[in-house]
Amino acid sequence: MTEQSQEILENFQVRKSTGQKRAFRAWLRGELEGAGWAVTEESGRFSGTNVIAGDPEKAEVLFTAHYDTQAVLPIPNFLTPRNMGIYLIYQLLLVVGLLAALTAVTVCAVAIRAAADLPLWAGTLPGWLLCVFCVWWVFFGRANRHTANDNTSGVVTLLEAALTLPPELREKACLVFFDNEERGMLGSAAFAGRHRQVKKETLVLNFDCVSDGSSIQFYPTAALKKDEAALARIERAFLPQNGKTVEVVRGFGFYPSDNASFRRAAGVCALKRGKRLGWYLDRIHTGRDTVFQEENIALLTGGIRRILAEEEPAP
Known part of the structure; x- marks a missing residue:
């Protein structure tokens, strides 16, 4: 080389x-x-x-x-170029994991909003912010060394x-x-x-x-x-x-x-x-x-x- x-x-x-x-x-x-x-x-x-x-x-x-x-990223981009089934399952698991995190954040935010008598948008805002952050990180997050x-x-x-x-x-x-x-x-x-x-x-x-x-x-x-x-x-x-x-x-x-x-x-x-x-x-x-x-x-x-x-x- x-x-x-x-x-x-x-x-x-x-x-x-x-x-x-x-x-x-x-x-x-x-x-x-x-x-x-x-x-x-x-x-x-x-x-x-x-x-x-x-x-x-x-x-x-x-x-x-x-x-x-x-x-x-915390999870690798995993490819199986000749096995579409496994590739789709892996992508689905990533989506399910993200949805689970969004659900947990939203449930907590809704509970806090109800207890503190905050506006309705306060219960959904954290979930939206998490989505935006994930997308931003993929494209603009800290560089892989x-x-x-x-x-x-x-x-x-x-x-x-x-x-x-x-x-x-x-x-x-x-x-x-x-x-x-x-x-x-x-x-x-x-x-x-x-x-x-x-x-x-x-x-x-x-x-x-x-x-x-x-x-x-x-x-x-x-x-x-x-x-x-x-x-x-x-x-x-x-x-x-x-x-x-x-x-x-x-x-x-x-x-x-x-x-x-x-x-x-x-x-x-x-x-x-x-x-x-x-x-x-x-x-x-x-x-x-x-x-x-x-x-x-x-x-x-x-x-x-x-x-x-x-x-x-x-x-």
């Missing part, structure tokens, strides 16, 4: 506030430009600022990752590729570091809106949470699943190594990340396997997001080089 990637792990894991993002972008631009990349930025009022290395309109493949980080997997791993993957790609392959690639994925994929949506042809036609590989798991999995969009040649090309490029497996998921599977902003895209993640859970992703959005398996990054950067080196099939 390059010393630049080590710098991110040591000094730039928190990229949440305006100032933190600005400092990271300035450092990132310096490293990319120093390596010979043409770097631009695209900004929007709500989408934040995306950093783009290369020309997206000319690139054969777009490699992406979001660089913004999230608030620290540990973001090794989500999504420092994706950022490092792109930077490692940028620094190690041979010159003859760079014109085929564009690397995009998206802002505000954690606030609803706003950065990638804005990028896709500005680059409509890229959105519709270009192959996009989005790296999000790729450093904590034994299996690197690609979750293609519906349109990409119909392109067997592109799926086979991905499989030829990203090869198992160091005990890590690789799978392009052709059946049911979902991965909610910036890949959803593009037609021919795949979300790339690292997953662990449980006997009853199947493939899952945990720890993210909490202080336990500290696992960074360098062999995963090496597998992915090697795959990026190979997919660019392979000639596109004739139409």
